[in-house]
Amino acid sequence: MTDFFTDAHDRLRTQVAGFAAAEVAPRIDHMERTGDVDTGLARLIAAQGWIGATIPREHAGMGAGHVAKTVIIEELSRVSAAAGAIAQASQLGVAKLLHFGTAEQKQEWLPRITGGSLLPTIAVTEHGSGSHVLGMKSTGEQTGRNTWRLTGRKAWIGNSHLGGPHGVVVRTGPGTRGLTAFLVEGDRPGLHIPPHPTMLGLHGFAFGELHLDGVLIPDANRIGEVGEGLDVAYSSSILYGRPNLTAVALGIIRAAVDHTSTHVLDRRRYDGPLADLPTIRERIGGMEGRLVTSRLTAYHAAASLDRGLPCDPDLMNAKHGTTNAAMTSVREGLEIHGAAGLVAGQPIARLYRDAACLRAPAGTDAVQLHRLASRTLGPHHPEWSARFPTPVTSGPYHPARTRPAGAAVPA
Template sequence: MPTTPPPPALQPYLTSRHTALWHEADTVAAKDIAPRVLRMETAPHNVERHVSGTFAKRGWFAVTVPEEFGGMGAGHVAKTILIHRVALVSAAAGAILQATLIPVGALLNWGTDTQKKHWLPQVAKGTLLLSIATTEPAAGGHIGGIETTADRCGDEWVITGSKTHIGNAHLAGAHLVIARTAKPGVPPSGALTAFLVESHRKGLKLAGHQLKVGLHGFSAGRLDLDQVRVPDENRIGEVGRGLDVAMSSSILYGRANLAAVSLGVHEKVVETTASFLKGRPRYGGSLSDHPVVRDRLGEMESRLRAARNLAYHAVYLRDLGLSCDAELINSKHLGHSYGVRSAQEAMELHGAHGLSADYPLQRLWRDAQCTYPPAGTGEVQRIQLAHAALDEEPIQWSERLPPEPAWTATSRSPA
């Protein structure tokens, strides 16, 4: 099955193994995911389970997991390739892949060796998916406003509260729950702790799948925890370091993952629009012949190329172990912003044709909206970027936490 090769602009970031993975992802997306897109769109109240099984069988949920734990040991550029190429065919499928990779990153960076040996091989084999449960019904994404509590009771913790908008909630066998473990008045930097809570725990209730405006088939549900008991061995990181677990995972994994989903949608928007304009007859030629139309399409292409370079440059820096927090944040911020603007331009260039339910553009337009809230809204990203502009000293997680094993240029072979 023919696939599209990586563009030349990405070659500085890729090894021959990356290029092979690119073609593998394209083939899998065309063969196993594309045939399910219509089913996912026409049954939006259902959770898509086949796609996650496809990823699990190929070990893609463990793309950043070191080989010693059964993973691919491929790094963040490889992760971006997988999400990007899958999202090109289905943003919902890309969301399924990226959502489990965030708590996997938390476990890699904050888990003990014993915890990694227990949990990560299950992820690598595809027998266990993870979710991260931070957002709450009242506090939203404001981590400092978390109301879920975890009280120490001997060698156990008793967790009570609610979490919402949890990616892969209905697929995960364990959830990384961020809960308050300090008394009122303690600042968030020392008040929160992370726990892995298995889905079978007594007192854990999973609400039904709720329809969203986009990403049909992707599960983003709610958990209610009523005095759920977990052993202290399920605690990830030190007591009081839950904010660090959540923030580092969001910056090092979440931002880049969402940039890759946006990139896949964006690329498909431009591809779909260019094809439409070339094939739409007008005044003895096609719509693509007219300068005003070419101007708008050219602007879309400009944004796409910028978003693609931002996404891959940021994760390339992470694989090399260089400081890149701002680049990861910016890739998510502008990747979404550029993608949404191009999707709106595409809608306008298509006219009424773009609104047809049986035409892919309306799905792409809806899916593009869904990468804004997770891992921080645009306002959150800009505030964090302002720290860099002011030369302030917030925590730089890419400096504090060592990079995962990766297919970097040090192991480059001719492509």
């Protein structure tokens, strides 16, 4: 593991862990009781500069790469998977600009994202089309030489209620080259965001809908060429969505191991701690083994991106394996806790619900396995990691700006 990390990564991990303990942990009870979107936490995370982990320094970003991004998401998720989901969703929203944005678009948007004033999203999914991106019904119609009208409904959008800009992909023509992506600011007339639904887990995280009712967008807000929307969607999902959700799952596994280990050491059975029972030790060993494997696959994939290596299968496998490992580990932890784990407010129950929310986004298990099978059986497709290599140059990166512990939280 030491080959993946520099001293700068270690300092970043310490910084994020301290932030999570001081600023995130005290908010968990409220998020769990209410289920409300915690916009204050989202803005506080953004204010640290961490959304710009992969944004180059010439655009005021950290220029730190995917390993650093994984560190940030993992450490936040270890304390609160909702906090990790907030960070990863807007880091995912950065991808479209990095891959397809013009020089003018990058200059306009990226410094503001790193500065914490904007939390971008990627809005592809609809109720009738998830991994089947080409099945979307939302449309974009050119109403003049330089204007488009967007109409439709987007669903399950990470950070949906936090302002944007939203990277909306709509159908502008037939077939695979008939999708186009646009930046839609959160205050655009015709953009409506309905109340957030009550979710099974990830309480505090916005994961809702965007309603586009004839939203007029200038052509200057188009991301990529007309017809490149599928590329925007796939490159974002594979190169950012999958490693990001892997990092959230990794944080959940760490938390499950930590909470369950504490429980079996404190709980007494037969004049000794529960941890003395061989059956308990075997199950804890399995949880630790899944943690070790998940950490290796997560950081191997992220490091491959930072080295500019083709690694699409590694990203798919990391997401598939780690989200499944998280679900298995929290189930084991819940069973070890027994009835004590079912009491409201128990961390292991929260982890169980949070883990269940990770397997569908950025591609279900079936999608990941189908893509991996194609690597062996065909048809073979060019790797997105080869099309958009982003090697990180050596040398220390600038540390993220940190709000002092206990400072006022934005409303």
